[in-house]
Amino acid sequence: MLVGGILLLALIAFVLISSGGNSKLNVDKERISINTANKGIFQENIPVNGVVLPITTIYLDALEGGRVEEKFVEDGTIMEAGDPILRLSNTDLELSLVNQETQVYNLLTQMQISQTAARQNTINRLNQKTDVENNLIEAERVYKLNQRLYEKGAIGKQELIESENNYNYQNQRMELAEEVLKQDSIATEQEVNQSKNSYSRTQKALELMRKKVEDLIVRAPVDGQLTSLDAEIGQSKNKGERLGQIDVVSGYKVRVDVDEHYISRIYTGQQGTFNMNNKEYTVEIKKVYTQVNNGRFQVDMNFVEEVPEGIRRGQTLQIRVALSQEKQAILIPKGGFFQQTGGNWIFKVSEDGSRAFKVDIQLGSQNTEYYEVIQGLQPGDKVITSNYDNFGDIQELVLD
Incomplete structure (x- = not known):
């Protein structure tokens, strides 16, 4: 029994030792x-995907609504500033231009008639003043003559008083004629200025209307490549509707999507690298868009020093953005x-x-x-x- 007990304890110890390893x-x-x-x-970095975009994109919106009558170029054409892209037609706008032109011409005619009448009225006032001035001179001559004759006893006092009264009357008429001519000159000047201002405002309205009609021809605002042109002959376009865009092809940038987890660690000036054609290139963050959509936000990165040869719009790049120093x-x-x-x-x-x-x-x-x-x-x-x-x-x- 003693030997059996010892063997049992040894077996238990062996099992414990074996299970403990x-x-x-x-x-x-x-x-x-x-x-x-x-x-x-x-160096801590994160992998992100970026899409190559033109350095600048100018959107083409319909400044005036209308029907597409003519397309001068197709999507992808290299444009120069001012080149026509397409032409819209808008009968109401063109009719408004005709009415505005007619209004300007009518106003101009009224101004000419009014100026002619004002000049005629001034001439009449001047003729009246000349008559009054002549009567004053004659009244003054008679009055002075009667003064001498009265002193010599050739005429009576009644005739002297009568000539004096006539002389004073003509003096008053002369003063009144001068005041009337002065007020007429002021009124004429005011009328001319008002007519000029009215004509100027109407002319500006006409120029604006002409500009609106000219906007029916959509032109390239800058040099670049026409892309995303959405217009077909006969299609109606509303005012403000997107027609296409002009990509400035003088350079490229990279639009990158970043997880919102890193939004507090991303700032302008940070650099990233990517490999293309067995060569490493560097890009730098120039703008951070802080708006978060679906858990991600965007940044724009510009190429530092060298741009890869043969890079194209829409190409995807795998970039490593550095978050720390080496x-x-x-x-x-x-x-x-x-x-x-x-x-x-x-x-x-x-x-x-x-x-x-x-x-x-x-x-x-x-x-x-x-x-x-x-x-x-x-x-x-x-x-x-x-x-x-x-x-x-x-x-x-x-x-x-």
Whole structure:
């Protein structure tokens, strides 16, 4: 019984020791990815997709509504400023122009008639003044003559008084004629100025109406390429409706969509890089659109120094936008392990390469290629970076 008890205790101890060890799994090295932690230059960045757009786009809207009568060019044509694109017709607008022109001509005729009447009236006033002036001269002569004759006793006092009264009367008439002529001159000047102002306003209205009729011919506002032309012969267009656009082809920019998670870390002046035709190019953020739609916001980036040869509007570029400055850090390549571990632990390979053990780590920032290791690994450590889906809760891997 004593021997049996000892054997039972030994069996229990063996089971406890066996169950307390690490669980193991044999893994084929060919089916996993093993990488080395290295110390190098690290820069946090995010991958984004950008669409190449013209540096400037001018939209063509119908300034006046009408029916498309004629198309002078087709979509994609290179235009110069002022070149006609299409012609609209608007009978009501053209009729309004005719009425406005008639109104201007009628007003001009009325002005001419009014000026002629004013000049005739002035002439009549001047003739009246001349008659009054002549009568005054004659009355003055008679009065002075009668004064001398009265002094000599040749005439009576009654005749002297009569000539004096006539002289005073003609003086008053002369003053009145001068005042009438003065007021007539002022009234004529005011009437002329009012007529000129009225004519000027009507003329401006006519010019505006002519400009509206001229706007029925849609022209290129700047040099560039006509794109997105949406107009066919016989089609009716409302005022303000989009007809197309002119792309200024003197340069290009890149419109980029960014996840709203990074909105506080994106600002003008930040740079990004992309590869094209085995060459790296640099772009820089020039404008940030802070409006968020469907969890994303947009930025415009301009090319720095060199633009890739053969780049085209609408082309998609895969850009790496830098979020930090370069620094020295311990790096491990990105891999599928992160989906299972969340970056909290990783399988580290033993020095002889025969086994791999779970070790706790702490990761920092990341870019499109690497994770930054803050603690848990040293340069030269080998780790398994491939997917851990088949490992379950295994603590140790035996590498075959």
